[in-house]
Amino acid sequence: MIEVRELTKFFGAKKAVDRISFTVKKGEILGFLGPNGAGKSTSMRMITGFIPPSGGTAVIGGNDILTAPIAARQKIGYLPENAPVYPDMTVSGYLEFCAEVRGFTGAARKKKVEETIEKCFLSGVERQSIGTLSKGYRQRVCFAQSILHDPEYLILDEPTDGLDPNQKHEVRLMIRRMSAEKAIILSTHILDEVDAVCTRAIIIANGRIVADDTPENLRTRSALHGAVSLTLARTDPEKLLNCVRGAEGVGDAKVLEDGSDALKVRIYPRKPDILIAESVMSALTASRYEVRSLFVEQGRLDEVFRSVTTSP
Numbered sequence: 001m002i003e004v005r006e007l008t009k010f011f012g013a014k015k016a017v018d019r020i021s022f023t024v025k026k027g028e029i030l031g032f033l034g035p036n037g038a039g040k041s042t043s044m045r046m047i048t049g050f051i052p053p054s055g056g057t058a059v060i061g062g063n064d065i066l067t068a069p070i071a072a073r074q075k076i077g078y079l080p081e082n083a084p085v086y087p088d089m090t091v092s093g094y095l096e097f098c099a100e101v102r103g104f105t106g107a108a109r110k111k112k113v114e115e116t117i118e119k120c121f122l123s124g125v126e127r128q129s130i131g132t133l134s135k136g137y138r139q140r141v142c143f144a145q146s147i148l149h150d151p152e153y154l155i156l157d158e159p160t161d162g163l164d165p166n167q168k169h170e171v172r173l174m175i176r177r178m179s180a181e182k183a184i185i186l187s188t189h190i191l192d193e194v195d196a197v198c199t200r201a202i203i204i205a206n207g208r209i210v211a212d213d214t215p216e217n218l219r220t221r222s223a224l225h226g227a228v229s230l231t232l233a234r235t236d237p238e239k240l241l242n243c244v245r246g247a248e249g250v251g252d253a254k255v256l257e258d259g260s261d262a263l264k265v266r267i268y269p270r271k272p273d274i275l276i277a278e279s280v281m282s283a284l285t286a287s288r289y290e291v292r293s294l295f296v297e298q299g300r301l302d303e304v305f306r307s308v309t310t311s312p
């Protein structure tokens with residue numbers, strides 16, 4: 001388990017991270033979200049022992065990063081933001097070096113490097129020097145060094161940054177595959193990634209945790225959650241709005257698009273947990289409206305993100 005306790009960081013007078021606390025268990029993939037400058041990278045650097053906290057601590061598999069830093073760091077794989085790599089080294093040379101630093105020698109080192117090259121789809125470029133690789137491949141090499149020693153705890157700062165959509169997909173698959181026996185924290189600006197990979201998400205703003213929940217539950221905080229979006233054959237918008245507003249559980253309704261052929265409307269429940277699709281459909285059928293499509297909105301993470309990270 002990763003336990004983050006009241007972690008705080010000051011840079012001069014600026015409080016970059018403000019008493020954040022949370023735990024991540026094995027099997028969990030925690031998405032770390034927040035606007036630029038929110039304190040994500042600083043938190044990750046403290047959790048991995050790269051910079052000392054001004055207050056609080058992190059405990060990695062029972063090892064306090066302050067009092068047992070070596071034991072804690074042995075259990076961690078860390079992909080930093082803008083990870084430093086050695087441009088003149090070949091991919092395999094660099095990974096051999098990383099394996100040696102991690103304590104692997106001889107045949108075990110060779111095996112570890114070969115396995116990692118295969119796992120990270122680097123077979124085609126293993127003899128190429130890192131400086132000549134594309135940005136996406138360099139990112140993969142950095143990712144490879146973070147998982148080489150098969151750590152129990154993985155901290156990944158924007159692991160898919162700079163990757164093309166296919167590579168993003170591969171890295172997400174890899175993260176998901178590894179997650180059963182690891183606790184993983186990853187930061188990202190891509191909200192779709194949270195849906196695709198994360199079992200839980202923490203949103204940070206101004207160094208503080210402002211939300212901590214599953215992506216599913218976070219979406220229910222969206223104003224769109226439970227709304228019904230409808231497309232109908234062109235009809236009088238006002239009459240239609242009056243009709244759906246009279247349906248049981250409906251709070252409000254508005255026209256999204258009034259086209260020459262079709263009318264699009266969105267209907268909101270009176271309270272977030274009221275299901276209105278059935279009563280809306282009954283009201284429309286009773287008044288003989290021609291419904292072309294009906295969609296129940298799950299809510300949107302980007303909307304929740306905006307509402308919790310911007311002051312009213």
Ligand SMILES: Nc1ncnc2c1ncn2[C@@H]1O[C@H](COP(=O)(O)OP(=O)(O)OP(=O)(O)O)[C@@H](O)[C@H]1O
Nearest residue numbers: 011014016034035036037038039040041042043081
């Ligand atoms: N070494 C440093 N010295 C001074 N200020 C710093 C230092 N590192 C980070 N900061 C400041 O701390 C705050 C948090 O930065 P951090 O890099 O953790 O944000 P972030 O959430 O990772 O942002 P991004 O999404 O842009 O990567 C910012 O205001 C940043 O300028």
